[in-house]
Amino acid sequence: MYSKTKHIFFDLDDTLWDFEKNSYEVLQVLFSEYSLSDKLKTDFTSFHTTYKEVNSQLWRRYYKKEIDKQFLRNNRFDLVFKKFSYSNYDENLKLTDHYLQKSPYGTHLKSGCIETLDYLKTRYTLHIITNGFKEVQHIKLNTCALRSYFQQIIISEEHQLIKPEEKIFRLAQTFAKCEKEDCLMIGDNLESDIEGALNAGWQAIWLNPHPKEGKINQISDLTELKRIL
Numbered sequence: 001m002y003s004k005t006k007h008i009f010f011d012l013d014d015t016l017w018d019f020e021k022n023s024y025e026v027l028q029v030l031f032s033e034y035s036l037s038d039k040l041k042t043d044f045t046s047f048h049t050t051y052k053e054v055n056s057q058l059w060r061r062y063y064k065k066e067i068d069k070q071f072l073r074n075n076r077f078d079l080v081f082k083k084f085s086y087s088n089y090d091e092n093l094k095l096t097d098h099y100l101q102k103s104p105y106g107t108h109l110k111s112g113c114i115e116t117l118d119y120l121k122t123r124y125t126l127h128i129i130t131n132g133f134k135e136v137q138h139i140k141l142n143t144c145a146l147r148s149y150f151q152q153i154i155i156s157e158e159h160q161l162i163k164p165e166e167k168i169f170r171l172a173q174t175f176a177k178c179e180k181e182d183c184l185m186i187g188d189n190l191e192s193d194i195e196g197a198l199n200a201g202w203q204a205i206w207l208n209p210h211p212k213e214g215k216i217n218q219i220s221d222l223t224e225l226k227r228i229l
């Protein structure tokens with residue numbers, strides 16, 4: 001099925017770098033440092049659940065180009081605060097800065113990440129295509145010693161493009177000097193990684209912890225790639 005594959009393009013957040021776990025740890029520390037339990041009159045669990053909902057809604061709007069990076073950054077904690085009937089815009093900005101300074105230094109990777117990359121790097125040329133912001137994505141790659149596995153690291157923001165736009169997949173082909181038939185995308189986001197890649201004529205494997213029935217090839221853990229590639 002993947003006999004033509006020569007180039008594998010990975011998403012970064014929640015595909016290789018455990019965004020969920022790294023973000024959870026930073027938010028837990030900041031929740032206590034900012035005494036949010038008193039201010040929001042809630043516990044960390046419900047703060048975190050609300051943050052995730054607000055953040056993913058904002059990212060969806062960012063993907064659709066309804067809001068820009070600045071809006072996403074400057075409003076996410078304020079929107080969370082408001083859900084708990086608390087309002088302090090300046091504190092929201094301070095918290096955002098603090099969160100962005102700390103979070104890219106997290107070192108949790110997705111299960112089996114390094115052993116899978118070690119296996120794949122001798123067989124394929126590996127690359128990254130990420131929609132994350134440039135100043136944090138480079139820190140993550142360096143902190144976790146991931147950079148050397150990849151030939152091209154394509155950060156959408158640096159090219160004013162964003163997955164699932166077809167243009168970013170074509171740009172990736174240009175950088176990697178390959179044809180669409182040679183390309184396989186692996187990512188955790190159905191819309192931006194998987195549908196984007198399939199629409200560009202690539203193959204795709206969805207990293208989905210809870211695989212569903214359907215036509216899309218799925219794995220629940222990165223190490224499964226060692227069996228199929």
Ligand SMILES: [Mg+2]
Nearest residue numbers: 011013014188
């Ligand atoms: Mg992702």
